[in-house]
Amino acid sequence: MKLQNKVTVVTGAASGMGKEIAVLYAKEGAKVVVSDINDQAANATVEEIKSAGGEAIAVSANVAKEEDIQNLIDTTVQTYGTVDVLVNNAGIMDNFEPAGDIDDEKWERVFAINTNSVMRSTRKVLPIFLEKQKGVIINIASAGGLNGARAGAAYTASKHAVVGFTKNTGYMYAGQGIRCNAIAPGGVETNISASMTGVNQFGMGRIQPGLGINPRVGKPEEIAKVALFLATEDSSFVNGTVITADAGWTAY
Numbered sequence: 001m002k003l004q005n006k007v008t009v010v011t012g013a014a015s016g017m018g019k020e021i022a023v024l025y026a027k028e029g030a031k032v033v034v035s036d037i038n039d040q041a042a043n044a045t046v047e048e049i050k051s052a053g054g055e056a057i058a059v060s061a062n063v064a065k066e067e068d069i070q071n072l073i074d075t076t077v078q079t080y081g082t083v084d085v086l087v088n089n090a091g092i093m094d095n096f097e098p099a100g101d102i103d104d105e106k107w108e109r110v111f112a113i114n115t116n117s118v119m120r121s122t123r124k125v126l127p128i129f130l131e132k133q134k135g136v137i138i139n140i141a142s143a144g145g146l147n148g149a150r151a152g153a154a155y156t157a158s159k160h161a162v163v164g165f166t167k168n169t170g171y172m173y174a175g176q177g178i179r180c181n182a183i184a185p186g187g188v189e190t191n192i193s194a195s196m197t198g199v200n201q202f203g204m205g206r207i208q209p210g211l212g213i214n215p216r217v218g219k220p221e222e223i224a225k226v227a228l229f230l231a232t233e234d235s236s237f238v239n240g241t242v243i244t245a246d247a248g249w250t251a252y
Helices: 018-025 040-053 066-080 104-132 155-171 201-209 220-231
Strands: 008-011 031-038 055-060 083-087 135-140 178-185 241-246
Touching: 008 018, 008 066, 008 104, 018 031, 018 055, 018 083, 018 220, 031 040, 031 066, 040 220, 055 066, 055 104, 066 104, 083 104, 083 220, 104 135, 104 155, 104 178, 135 155, 135 220, 155 178, 155 241, 178 220, 220 241
Parallel strands: 008 031, 008 083, 031 055, 083 135, 135 178, 178 241
Antiparallel strands: none
């Protein structure tokens, strides 16, 4: 039980990587707050955890909204008394648009969900972590946050921002017992493609060669295992960095 009685918050935990992280954390003894905009699916994740003997609650949240993030963390503290681990997993794709084809609404939506939410939830838990001089933040970045040819301009920029924010946060609070790391998954079997509404053909054409060198598609549970490592004392000397989990895709 590597996370016995640890209070963990996972955003976007109704499906995909977030769900597998939540389920694995619960198996390791954590009290899990399952957050998602999809209430029905979030409740299903909670029921799966409970049926296996774990402890969890669902909190509805649209992470693009500041008030929802405030409520998420406040509800967690009201229910369990504190927060020990925050996993910023919620995210959406763009439609592979290059810079010349971006519209403001899509750019702002991608950043609101992928980047602003990471900052706001981190900002919200930091007073809790600082008071007890301990806490872990795990951000789900992307191979698109390390390279320029894995998505469109908005998604790529949003995930690069997450990487920079992760490194800065890890460095800033290293002396206060707080660790902040990111995971950069490669292609993983999730439903994130459902957030795409009309793929830009020029952009996809430019991305296509990189897709061809991907060794394989990953499973959400493989990312969850990395998130477990980062949440525990097994990674006590790991801070302010990004772990790439992509079967070697970006090593090419």
